[in-house]
Amino acid sequence: MRRPAKELEESARRISRRGLIVGGLQVGFASLLVWRMRQMQVEEAAQFRLLAEENRINIRVIPPARGEVFDRNGRVIAANEPSYRITLVREDADDVDAVIARLGEIIALDPEEIERAKREMARSRPFLPVTLADRVTWEEISRVAVNGPALPGITPEVGLSRSYPMGHDFAHVVGYVGPVSERDLARYEDPPALLRIPRFQVGKVGVETKLEDVLRGDAGAKRVEVNAAGRVMRELDRREGRSGADVQLTIDSDLQNYVQARLGSESASVVVLDLEKGDVLAMASSPSYDPNKFVRGISADDYGIYRDDDHRPLASKTVQDAYPPGSTFKMVTALAAMEAGVIGPEETVWCPGHLDVAGRKFHCWKRAGHGHMNLEESLKQSCDVYYYDLALKVGIENIADMGRRLGLAQAHDVPMSAVSDGLMPDKDWKLRTRNQEWVIGDTVNASIGQGFVLSSPLQLAVMTARLATGRSISPRLIKTVDGIETPDRSGLSLGLNENHLRMVRRAMYTVSNHRRGTAYGSRIIADELRMAGKTGTSQVRNITAAERARGVIRNEDLPWERRDHALFVNFAPYERPQIAVSVVVEHGGGGSTAAAPIARDVTLQALVGDDPPLSAYPRKDRGRIESQQRRLREERISRGGTAPDRA
Numbered sequence: 001m002r003r004p005a006k007e008l009e010e011s012a013r014r015i016s017r018r019g020l021i022v023g024g025l026q027v028g029f030a031s032l033l034v035w036r037m038r039q040m041q042v043e044e045a046a047q048f049r050l051l052a053e054e055n056r057i058n059i060r061v062i063p064p065a066r067g068e069v070f071d072r073n074g075r076v077i078a079a080n081e082p083s084y085r086i087t088l089v090r091e092d093a094d095d096v097d098a099v100i101a102r103l104g105e106i107i108a109l110d111p112e113e114i115e116r117a118k119r120e121m122a123r124s125r126p127f128l129p130v131t132l133a134d135r136v137t138w139e140e141i142s143r144v145a146v147n148g149p150a151l152p153g154i155t156p157e158v159g160l161s162r163s164y165p166m167g168h169d170f171a172h173v174v175g176y177v178g179p180v181s182e183r184d185l186a187r188y189e190d191p192p193a194l195l196r197i198p199r200f201q202v203g204k205v206g207v208e209t210k211l212e213d214v215l216r217g218d219a220g221a222k223r224v225e226v227n228a229a230g231r232v233m234r235e236l237d238r239r240e241g242r243s244g245a246d247v248q249l250t251i252d253s254d255l256q257n258y259v260q261a262r263l264g265s266e267s268a269s270v271v272v273l274d275l276e277k278g279d280v281l282a283m284a285s286s287p288s289y290d291p292n293k294f295v296r297g298i299s300a301d302d303y304g305i306y307r308d309d310d311h312r313p314l315a316s317k318t319v320q321d322a323y324p325p326g327s328t329f330k331m332v333t334a335l336a337a338m339e340a341g342v343i344g345p346e347e348t349v350w351c352p353g354h355l356d357v358a359g360r361k362f363h364c365w366k367r368a369g370h371g372h373m374n375l376e377e378s379l380k381q382s383c384d385v386y387y388y389d390l391a392l393k394v395g396i397e398n399i400a401d402m403g404r405r406l407g408l409a410q411a412h413d414v415p416m417s418a419v420s421d422g423l424m425p426d427k428d429w430k431l432r433t434r435n436q437e438w439v440i441g442d443t444v445n446a447s448i449g450q451g452f453v454l455s456s457p458l459q460l461a462v463m464t465a466r467l468a469t470g471r472s473i474s475p476r477l478i479k480t481v482d483g484i485e486t487p488d489r490s491g492l493s494l495g496l497n498e499n500h501l502r503m504v505r506r507a508m509y510t511v512s513n514h515r516r517g518t519a520y521g522s523r524i525i526a527d528e529l530r531m532a533g534k535t536g537t538s539q540v541r542n543i544t545a546a547e548r549a550r551g552v553i554r555n556e557d558l559p560w561e562r563r564d565h566a567l568f569v570n571f572a573p574y575e576r577p578q579i580a581v582s583v584v585v586e587h588g589g590g591g592s593t594a595a596a597p598i599a600r601d602v603t604l605q606a607l608v609g610d611d612p613p614l615s616a617y618p619r620k621d622r623g624r625i626e627s628q629q630r631r632l633r634e635e636r637i638s639r640g641g642t643a644p645d646r647a
Helices: 005-043 045-056 096-106 111-123 138-146 167-174 206-210 212-216 253-263 300-308 326-340 375-381 384-394 396-405 427-434 440-447 457-469 498-513 545-550 591-608 619-638
Strands: 057-062 076-089 129-136 154-163 176-179 201-205 220-226 232-239 247-249 268-274 280-286 349-351 354-357 360-363 371-373 478-481 532-538 565-572 579-585
Touching (some): 111 129, 167 206, 206 212, 253 268, 253 280, 253 619, 326 498, 326 532, 326 565, 349 384, 354 384, 360 384, 457 498, 498 532, 532 591, 579 591
Antiparallel strands (some): 076 129, 176 201, 220 232, 247 478, 354 360
16 A cells, blocks of 8 residues: 655655764764774873783893991801702792602601692792792702703792801891791881892891891892793893991900900890990990890790790890899999089998988998998998998989989980880979889989989999099990991089099999909909909899898799899099900809809900900919910801910
8 A cells, every 4th residue: 555645755754854863873873982092002002002011021120239237347147148049939849749749859858848849839820839848058059950851840049048057156146037927017107128038038036137128139120021821021221239237346256256255155245335435345235145046937846945034035135134233233332422412532430230210220231330431441342331321311202313314214215126225213203103202212222223213234334434434424335337437425424523423433343353343353463454343243032031140042943033132333544444244144142253253254254355364363373374375266266256376
C-alpha cells in the first residue's frame, strides 16, 4: 500500500534530525579524541616520556665507604676491610639444593646461614641475589671462581665491612656497627633509602652511633635498565657517593692499651685527662669485649657469656656507671666551707672516732679517732669526722653548688652511649623526687661522698682536673673531623679563691707523699713526676650497730659483690700539672690498696710515654714492678699493642 506523500515527508524529516544528532555526536566524539591525542602527544609528551623511562630505568643506591676512626697519633681504631661473600640467584640455579650441596664440597658452609638464606629466598624475587656465605677468605673466593661453570647462579662478591684491629681496647669508646634493625629505622620519620639496603651497617653504640651521620657519608646512585619483570639488563651510568668523614679521637692507643692490660680481670675503670686542652688520653672499662663479634651478629652463646658475667663487660663503666665517690669528694666539702668563710685551713676539729648528730652516731673509719684535725691533716689521713663537722657549718646547698662547679652532676659532652648525669643532691631534689624533707643526716652523709651522692669516673677526673687548674676544663674526646680540629675545652677560670685551691692541692700532695698519708704506699719518688691525690672507699652495704660492736667484717672476708668500691683521683706532676687521673675498682676494698697502685702506674705511663724507669718507684716495689712491666709488655703485644720488647 502506497503511503501518503505527507507521511513520507514527515518520516524523512525525522530521519534527517536523527542523522544530524548521531552525526553531531560522532563528530564531537572524534573531536574529543583528536583533542586528547594532541594533548597527550604534544602538551603532556614530556610527562609520559618520563613515565615510560621510569618503567624501563631504575635508580639503585650505592652505599658509601664509612669514615674510619683513628687515635690521636693516627693509628687506625675502626677500619674498613674488604669483605668477600658468596651469593646465589635462585632463577639462575637449575636446582638450588644441588648447587648448594656442590658449593659445600668446595668451601665450608654454616648450616644456620644456609637455612637463613633459604628462608630469604622464599620471600624474595627469584632474580634477587641472596647471601649464602659471608666473610669468606680470598682462597675460598678463588676456589668458587675456578668452579664457576659447575655452580650456576653462584657469584663471588666483594664489599667493605667494619673491623676493629685493636679489639677489646676501644670497645667501650668506639663501640661497633651492625645491620640496620627496625629499631634503627624507627628513629627516622622518613628513613633514608640507604638504610633499606640489605645488611647495611650502622653504628649501634659508642662513637659509631653518636657520630653516625658524620661517619656514614652520602649514598651514590646508578641507573640500570630493567625488563618488564624488574630484572637488571645493563648499567647505564653511575654517580659515586661521598665517603663518610674520618674521625680522630684524642685517645692515645698505646696508653689505652696499657691501661686495659693493667686493669687485667678487675671490674674497674680508668680515665686520664690532659690538663691543657681537656683531651681524654685514656678511657678504659674492664673487663671489655670484642666488638668484631657484633659486626655481623653475635652468636647466642657468645652474647650469653658477656651478659651473665657479674663483672659486666658490656657496660661502659667510665661514663655509664655512677658510684658514691666516698672520700674523693672531701675536697668539694673543704672548698665549699672555705669559700663560704666558715672555716680556715688551720682551724681544727676534734675527732674521737664518731660524731653524734640528731641522736644518731656517725662513725669515722678509724674507730679510735684521729684527734685534732685541720684541713691538711684531715685530707692526708682521710678523717671523716672533720667533714661531718664542716657539713653542719656550711650546709648542703653550698656543698652541692661547689660539686656542680667542679663538674659533678652533669652529663659531660662526649659521644658515648648512656652518659650518666650522676647525682648532686640538695633539699629541692629530695622533695621533688622522693617527696621527703631533707634531714641533717643527709648532709652529713653527703659531706664524705656517701648517701645520695653519685659520680661517674669521668666526672671524678673532671673534678680533679678543675682542682688542679682552677679552670672549668671539660673532656674532649673528638680531636678532628675530616682533618678539621674541634675546639679545645681548656675552660675559663672557675672564680675560686686561688689560695683555697692551693691549700687543697697541698693537702692532696701529702696524701701521696707524707708517711701518714693514705696513699703513701703508692707514691712516686721521682721529684719531677710526683703526684697529688686522694683515696676513697665507698660502702655498698650498711654496717649495723651489732656488727660494729663485734668488729666490722673485713672486705676480704666478704663475698666479692658486698665489698666496698675502691677509688683514687690524682693529678701530676704536682708542680706543673699535666694530667688528671681517676680510678674506680668495683668491690676492690680500700682505695689505698686497690685503686691507688693502678693510678700510680697509669700516671707514670702517661707522663713518661713508655715504661717508666724503676727509679721512679720506691725501692721496695722495684722487683715487683719490674716483673709486672715484663708481664704487661707481653700481654699488650698479644692484645695488638705496641709495647717495646725490652730485656
